[in-house]
Amino acid sequence: MNKVLLIIKREFNSRVKKRSFIIMTILGPLLFAALMIAPIVLMRLEDDEFKKVAVIDETGMFFNSIPNTKYLQFENVSLQYYDNLTTSYNLTKAKEDLKNTDYYALLYIPHTAVQTNIGVVQLISFRQPNMALKLHISNSMEKKLEDIKLSTKAQEFGLTEEDVTNILTVVNTRIDVVTTTLDEKGEEKQSSTEIAMIIGYICGFLIYMFVFMYGSMVMRGVIEEKTSRIVEVIVSSVKPFQLMIGKIIGVALVGLTQFLLWVVLTFVLVFFGQKILLKDYNPEKFNPNSVIVGSTLDNQYNVPDEKALKYEEAFKAVFSVNYLQVITFFLFYFIGGYLLYAAMFAIVGSAVDNETDTQQFMLPISLPLILGIIVMMQVINNPASSLSYWFSIIPFTSPIVMMVRIPFGVPIADLIISMLLLVISFVFMTWFAAKIYRVGILMYGKKVNYKELWKWFKYKN
Amino acid sequence: MKHALITENIEKRFANHLALDDVSIQVPEASIYGLLGPNGAGKTTLIRIINQITAPDKGKVYFNGEPISSKHISLIGYLPEERGLYKKMKVGEQALYLCQLKGLSRQDALKGLKKWFEKFEIQSWWDKKVEELSKGMAQKVQFIITVLHNPTLLIFDEPFSGFDPINANLLKQEILELKRNGATIIFSTHNMSSVEEICDYVALINRSRKVLEGEINEVRTNYASNIYEIQFEGFLNIIETSLSHEYKILKVEKNLKDTIIEIELLNNNLTSNDILKRFLEFGNISMFRRYLPKMEDVFIKVVGETNSLTE
Numbered sequence: 001m002n003k004v005l006l007i008i009k010r011e012f013n014s015r016v017k018k019r020s021f022i023i024m025t026i027l028g029p030l031l032f033a034a035l036m037i038a039p040i041v042l043m044r045l046e047d048d049e050f051k052k053v054a055v056i057d058e059t060g061m062f063f064n065s066i067p068n069t070k071y072l073q074f075e076n077v078s079l080q081y082y083d084n085l086t087t088s089y090n091l092t093k094a095k096e097d098l099k100n101t102d103y104y105a106l107l108y109i110p111h112t113a114v115q116t117n118i119g120v121v122q123l124i125s126f127r128q129p130n131m132a133l134k135l136h137i138s139n140s141m142e143k144k145l146e147d148i149k150l151s152t153k154a155q156e157f158g159l160t161e162e163d164v165t166n167i168l169t170v171v172n173t174r175i176d177v178v179t180t181t182l183d184e185k186g187e188e189k190q191s192s193t194e195i196a197m198i199i200g201y202i203c204g205f206l207i208y209m210f211v212f213m214y215g216s217m218v219m220r221g222v223i224e225e226k227t228s229r230i231v232e233v234i235v236s237s238v239k240p241f242q243l244m245i246g247k248i249i250g251v252a253l254v255g256l257t258q259f260l261l262w263v264v265l266t267f268v269l270v271f272f273g274q275k276i277l278l279k280d281y282n283p284e285k286f287n288p289n290s291v292i293v294g295s296t297l298d299n300q301y302n303v304p305d306e307k308a309l310k311y312e313e314a315f316k317a318v319f320s321v322n323y324l325q326v327i328t329f330f331l332f333y334f335i336g337g338y339l340l341y342a343a344m345f346a347i348v349g350s351a352v353d354n355e356t357d358t359q360q361f362m363l364p365i366s367l368p369l370i371l372g373i374i375v376m377m378q379v380i381n382n383p384a385s386s387l388s389y390w391f392s393i394i395p396f397t398s399p400i401v402m403m404v405r406i407p408f409g410v411p412i413a414d415l416i417i418s419m420l421l422l423v424i425s426f427v428f429m430t431w432f433a434a435k436i437y438r439v440g441i442l443m444y445g446k447k448v449n450y451k452e453l454w455k456w457f458k459y460k461n
Numbered sequence: 462m463k464h465a466l467i468t469e470n471i472e473k474r475f476a477n478h479l480a481l482d483d484v485s486i487q488v489p490e491a492s493i494y495g496l497l498g499p500n501g502a503g504k505t506t507l508i509r510i511i512n513q514i515t516a517p518d519k520g521k522v523y524f525n526g527e528p529i530s531s532k533h534i535s536l537i538g539y540l541p542e543e544r545g546l547y548k549k550m551k552v553g554e555q556a557l558y559l560c561q562l563k564g565l566s567r568q569d570a571l572k573g574l575k576k577w578f579e580k581f582e583i584q585s586w587w588d589k590k591v592e593e594l595s596k597g598m599a600q601k602v603q604f605i606i607t608v609l610h611n612p613t614l615l616i617f618d619e620p621f622s623g624f625d626p627i628n629a630n631l632l633k634q635e636i637l638e639l640k641r642n643g644a645t646i647i648f649s650t651h652n653m654s655s656v657e658e659i660c661d662y663v664a665l666i667n668r669s670r671k672v673l674e675g676e677i678n679e680v681r682t683n684y685a686s687n688i689y690e691i692q693f694e695g696f697l698n699i700i701e702t703s704l705s706h707e708y709k710i711l712k713v714e715k716n717l718k719d720t721i722i723e724i725e726l727l728n729n730n731l732t733s734n735d736i737l738k739r740f741l742e743f744g745n746i747s748m749f750r751r752y753l754p755k756m757e758d759v760f761i762k763v764v765g766e767t768n769s770l771t772e
Binding site for chain 1: 475476509512513514515534537539540541543544545546547548549550558559561562563564603606
C-alpha cells in the first residue's frame with residue numbers, strides 16, 4: 001500500500017509540475033471567463049459610440065416620440081428634403097447625403113407606416129445597425145401609435161383618461177409559464193428547463209472531455225514506461241497491478257486538481273473581471289429600451305417591470321438547481337467513468353510499443369464515448385425517453401448521459417442502478433485490464449491484435 | 462555448501478511456446494553465478510521468475526532456503542538487460558523514487574545515494590534530467606539504484622553493455638567488491654571472456670532446458686581437449702622422431718634457449734603425468750600446462766551438441 005502511495009505521488013507530481021499542465025490550468029479559466037464576460041463587454045463597446053440618426057417622417061407624427069438617449073440622438077431632417085413641386089420627400093437625395101454628413105443612419109417613416117396595424121419603417125445605414133437601436137425605434141413608435149389610437153377610441157366612447165388607465169390596469173394580462181417539478185416526497189420545487197439544459201450539457205461535455213483527456217494521459221504514461229524500459233525495474237519492486245492502479249489514481253488526482261483549480265479560478269476571474277471591466281456599468285444609462293420602460297410605460301399604466309420580473313425568474317431558476325447534488329454526482333460520474341475508461345486506456349498502452357500503434361485499439365474506447373455525446377443531444381431535448389433511460393444505465397455511456405439527466409431530476413431507482421452498474425463495471429474492467437497489462441508491459445516488438453490480448457488475459461500468474 | 466537461491470523443476474509455458482522446461486539451478490552463496498545461453502533460450506524468463514515478475518507454471522524457487530515470497534523483494538537487486546529511466550525526471554529524484562519502491566526509507570535512500578554519487582564522482586548529475594545523460598552515464602545511475610538497498614542477491618543482465626572499457630572495468634571491480642562483501646550475484650551475459658574473468662559457477666540454458674551447470678574450472682576441464690603446451694630446453698628433433706605415434710605436434714616456437722611446443726595427444730589413455738615423464742627425459746621443462754578451453758568454446762560446443770540432439 002505504501003508503495004502504491006509512492007507511485008501515486010510520483011505520477012501526480014511529475015504531471016502537475018509540467019509546463020503544459022500549468023499553462024492549461026491558467027488558460028482554461030481565462031477562456032471560460034472571457035466567454036462569460038465578452039458578450040457584455042462587446043455590447044457595451046458598441047453602445048459607447050455616439051450616433052446621430054436623421055429622421056424623415058412623412059406622417060409628421062413621430063419625431064418627438066423617439067426620445068434621445070446618452071448615445072443616440074434623433075434629428076428631424078424632413079424639411080430639408082421636402083420637395084414642394086412634387087409634394088413628396090426626396091429620399092434618393094437623402095441617401096446620397098448620408099455619405100457626407102455625420103449621421104449614422106437615416107430613419108424613413110413612410111405614410112404607409114400608420115395605415116395598418118403592421119407598419120414598416122426603413123433604417124438606412126452603411127453599417128448593420130445593432131439590435132438596441134432597432135428595438136429603441138420600434139418600441140418608441142409602437143408606444144406612440146398605441147397612445148394615439150387609445151385616446152382616439154377613448155374620445156369615441158366618451159371615456160376620461162382616468163377611465164382608460166383603470167381599464168388598462170384591469171385588462172393588462174401576463175402569463176408566465178413557471179415550471180415546477182415534484183421530488184420523490186411530492187414536494188414542489190421551481191425549476192427551469194433552460195437552466196437544466198445548460199447545466200446538463202456542460203456537465204456531460206466536461207465528463208466526455210475529462211475522460212478522454214486523462215484516460216489518454218494514463219495510456220501515454222504506460223507507453224512511456226514501456227518505451228523507456230523502466231517498467232521491468234519497477235515491476236521487480238512492485239506488482240504490475242500496483243503500478244497500474246497507482247498511475248490511474250495519480251492521474252485522476254491530477255484531473256480533479258485541474259477541475260478544482262478551473263472552477264475556483266474561473267469564479268475569481270469572472271468576479272474581478274466584472275468589477276474591473278464594468279465598474280461604470282449601468283444598464284439604465286446605456287440601454288435605450290429602459291428609457292421607455294422606465295418613464296412612459298410604467299408610470300402611465302403601472303405595468304410591472306418586465307425586465308425585473310425576468311431577472312427574478314432567472315435568478316430563482318438558477319438557484320432551483322441543487323448544485324450540491326449536481327457537483328456530487330458530477331464527481332461520482334467523472335471518477336467512475338474515468339476509472340472505467342482509464343483501465344481500457346491502460347490496456348492499449350500496455351499492448352503497444354509506441355503511440356502511433358494505438359490507433360487500432362482506440363475504436364472500442366472512442367466509440368461509446370462519442371455515442372454518449374450523440375445521445376446526450378437527444379437526451380437534452382427529451383430527458384424522460386427510453387433512449388435516455390437505457391443510455392444512462394449502460395456503464396459505458398452512463399457517465400455522460402446520466403449527467404445530462406440529473407439537472408432535470410432522476411428517479412432514485414434509476415440512479416442507484418446506474419451507479420451500481422458503473423462501480424461493478426469499473427472494478428471488473430480494472431481486474432480485466434490488470435491481467436492484460438502485467439503481460440503487455442513486458443512484451444516488445446510484437447504486432448498485437450485482439451486475439452493476442454485475449455491470450456494474454458488467459459495467462460496464468 | 463549453502464545456496465542463496467535454488468530453483469526446482471521450473472516450467473513456464475507461453476501459449477504454444479515452452480519457455481522453460483524442468484529447469485533446476487543451484488546458486489551457491491557469496492559466489493558469482495554465470496547464467497549463459499543463446500538468445501531466446503529462456504534466461505530472461507528464468508530471471509523474471511526469480512524476481513517474481515512472472516510466476517512459474519510448475520516448480521519452486523527457494524531463497525535462502527525459504528520458498529520465495531514478496532518479503533524477499535527488498536533482498537534482491539535486479540538490473541535488467543532492457544533498462545531505462547524516466548527521461549523527463551531528474552536523476553536524483555528518480556533514484557530516490559526507485560530506491561523507495563524497493564522499501565528503503567527516504568532518508569536512508571538519500572544517504573546511500575549521496576555516498577555512491579560521491580564514489581562515482583557524479584554528484585553534479587543529481588539535478589540533471591535523464592535525457593541529458595549519455596547511455597553510459599544512465600547505466601551508472603541504474604547500477605547504483607540496483608545495489609543501493611544492499612540486496613543479498615543481485616541479478617545483472619548484460620551489465621557491461623553500453624560501457625566503455627574504463628567504466629566496464631570500474632563496474633567489474635564493484636561487482637567483485639559486492640561479492641567480497643558477501644552478496645550472491647547472478648550474472649547473465651553473452652560476453653564469455655567476462656564470464657571467465659569473474660564467474661565462479663556457470664549454468665548454460667539452451668532451448669528452454671538447462672544443459673550444463675557447475676564450477677567454472679570443472680566445466681572447462683570437463684570439456685578440455687588433449688592439447689598441452691610445453692616449454693623446455695632440449696632437443697626438439699628427438700621428440701619429433703621418438704614419440705610421434707602418441708601425439709601430434711601442432712605448433713613449434715623456438716626462442717634462443719627454449720622451445721615452446723603445442724601437442725595434441727592421439728592416445729586418450731595417456732595422462733598428464735605420462736607426458737611429463739616422457740618429456741623429462743629430453744630436457745629441462747620450464748612450463749607444462751594442459752589447455753583449458755575458453756568458455757566460448759564450451760558454449761558453442763554444448764549448444765551445438767544439444768541442438769543436434771533435439772533436432
